[in-house]
Amino acid sequence: MELLLQQVLAGLATGAIYASMALAVVMIYQAIDHLNFAQGEMAMFSTFLAWQMLQWGWPYWAAFVGAVALSFVGGIAIERVLFKPIQNAPILSQLAAFIALYGILNSSAGWIWDFNIKTFPTPFGSAPLFGERLIGTHQAGMIGVTLLMLGLLYLFFRGSRLGLAMRAAATNPESARLVGIRVGWMIALGWGMSAAVGAVAGMLIAPVVFLEPNMMLGVLLYGFAGAVLGGLSSPGGAVAGGFAVGVIENLAGTFIPYVGRELKLTIALVLIVAVLMVKPSGVFGRTVVSRV
Amino acid sequence: MKKITRRSILTAAPAAITFIALPARAEKQYGPGVTDTEIKIGNTVPYSGPASSYGTIGKAEAAYFRMLNDQGGVNGRKINFISYDDAYSPPKTVEQVRKLVEEDGVLLMLAPLGTPTNSAIQRYLNQKKVPQLFVATGATKWNDPKHFPWTMGWQPNYQSEGHVYAAYIIEHQPSGKIGVLYQNDDFGKDYLRGLRDGLGEKAKSMLVVEAPYETTDPTVDSQIISMKSAGADVFVNTGIPKFAAQAIRKTAEIDWKPLHILSSVGNSVGAALKPAGLENAKDIVSDFYIKDPTDPQWKNDPGYQQWAAFMDKYYPEGDKTDAGNVVGPSFCQTLVQVLKQCGDNLTRENIMKEAANLHDFTVPMLLPGIKINTSPTDFAPIKQIQMARFDGERWKLFGPVLSGEISG
């Protein structure tokens, strides 16, 4: 029983990593209706920028804000420069462009900062939480920040005019243009926000997994799985999905005898696919009904 | 005057050629890729992809040969070092090695990196009779001169390391319960096998948790927790630096204090212990065959100083805390010795003959007391290691130089 609790807690802690990534993934999906493969690399690159600022002696929060701001601008720039020219290309071509971006960011990061692991500080410290040694203060902080971001984004999209405009632009670009919304800039804004969310996620994740150019591949894939499990139309669902993936994977690895250790990723994914069979749009996703 | 007809030339020719060739044949014999002024050497290393942290080994090797060429090369010949990226993908390695052998015409392959990648090219190189020297992996299978006479390893192999750990555990904690962290591929499983074999019949009772990880796993926290919960009091940590460091840190975080044995793959102070937190690494035991460049005890050691000077001048952007930058030049130095022993007889056969003819050879960054020895039946150049304990600041070597000999 105690092992179960421990593994669940550890799973939630790892799940927080996936949840924050899943949130960034869903953010951009809501803005542009595509999955951005390069999301993880953008987050990684932002974290390296923050690390570099720390190396130059900036205090933590200055580097944090600096990295988030740079990522926001960077995200917009990438959209305007790289993706606008191909926005009318077939979906798969755009997907290939994301893959290209992945290669560029990963390779550049390795070239600039090399491939050895680096430590990245956490503002939450690493003391055990409530004396319980399985969840540290950092993990708790990570969960807290993810939920906070989720809350802020929810308020933004539901409660502000700009948020409304963005949702309109993503759902129905034609009509949105007709009412005067600048759809192109809404998409760019979506990219910027997603990059910023990714930067925060990266800076929360790096203290746990150590900073290096390849740190995000596994995280992105798990985050993607979590987002799909929760439902790509639901940011809250994505976050829940991320946590769920972390817990499922841990429990599968620990408790399924003989097979579990070596196949825990497979088992986790099989479970997710099984869930999708029952709920094809994700657990919390809205089933899209389209007119024929 | 005698008319110079075609016939006269043809008759004279063989005599003339013999006259010119005869002394030359006694002096110089060249395999492919060799001229009077140059020797072409091939290499593959992952410069991209998930294993790209090992790319620095290739860069260090290239830098070393640059230095060697500046100093005049070997026996008057410069080394043309051609290194390609294989992204740690066996199909790509096959393609790149075929290119090196068939297009670039290299004399031999030096230190191709990785176990699956070397497995993919082993048969091809042996069929083509191209030396596959000093492969950059510790898998046990490279010491098999009977079946693969053109393949030779270099570092102590993982199984013998596993044997050494088993012996240490039996000596210091004979009733211990062991948790093993290993990478779920052939290098990790090689360690596991060595440990199991070394424990013999006790393996079943002593090994309580065998926890694999994939390189795409973000953390290994779950594996460490399982070990503690299973009551393990010995932890054999064979992870690569990133995961070794995560494991060390997690062990400290959950207040678990096992007898912690770290493998030579993950024991670099700069690459693994510092990120994990030096205080967390106290009392960890590991095995070494090379000098840890971050260890201050080597500060005045001539071998270290030589290496540091080389890094500063020829590979300044290289990380001096990365053990990869130590093994790279060491491979090169071993090859240079082989080439020196060959003299002007630089055929592939003679290269293998001399590679199997190294006696008590050392390179500057090997631990004192550890020697390179090969013979026609022994293709494992380095078989010795020494244990060390981390005191919170640096590794303190202890005990005798141990020999762990296993062949593939």
Add this chain to the structure above:
Amino acid sequence: MTGPPRDTVAFAGASPRTLVIAKPSTRHLLIAAMLVMALVIPFVLKSFFVFQLTLVMVYGLAILGLNLLTGFNGQFSLGHSAFYGIGAYTAAILMEQLDLAYYWTLPCAGAVCFLVGFLFGLPALRLQGLYLALATFALATAMPQILKFQPLEPLTGGVQGIVIMKPDPPPGVPLNADQWLYFFTLAVLLVMFAGATSLVKSRTGRAIMAIRDHPIAAATMGINTALYKTLTFGVSALYTGVAGALGAIAIQFVAPDSFTFLLSVSLLVGLVVGGVGSIPGSLFGGVFVLFVPNIAERVSTGLAGAIYGVILLLVIYVMPSGAAGFVRFAAARLEAKGKPR
């Protein structure tokens, strides 16, 4: 001058995705020229290049498999590395454990993969778009883990993989092993490409494309979408599986980590670059996937990945619909220029 000659037909095709260029006679001439080149090349170039061309054909065939599913049927797959791997391992196991001749491994690999693809296609019916992507991605990620799985080790060789002997040409044939394999692969390629072309042009092909373009209308017209979708999954897996078997024979080695998700990504890139929905384009995709990483490495070893990304982006900008789309576009322009106003 009353108009363009009768036999010139420049049409975009019944479906916007099929590739047609200009006069049928020009097209036949082109194909004949390429065939002659393909037959002559192995005698002109060195063994290593012949080996590379064999790999190009292998990847082209694998991409064709993906094309059948994604390009012609609209089902998104990130999991084709799994089918490639299953095909490769089938061939390896049959050759090494059962001593089967290499040519028999191809139909076996195809059959096994067809079955797996079909079975996977059944639950996939419920999923659309990115959700299907995740399911296929799960398959791709699971494959290396399953291949490394301890209890299966006696069969799969576990993490060590399996080494395969290269097939020798039949006695009396004056070719070396590389050339023989090249021609063998070429023959298989031609047969399978012909098969795909006739499939696409047939009624079944039109049904498959109809499902891609407008699934609801297709169902209304009486097309059994479920059957066609799962069959396409199976056929697509078959093609990629046969490619995997050929690849295994060419490389002479299979190991679990050769068939990761990254291979799926490569196939996808090849699909896009060659042209989604274009059969000949798949071969161009194979060329891209094999050669461009090498070119990128030549430019800069440290930044090879970045250079690759830049080249890929350039290709997408210049040819958003892939090479096939570009050829179509260029041909249409040329036709337009030729037509009187």
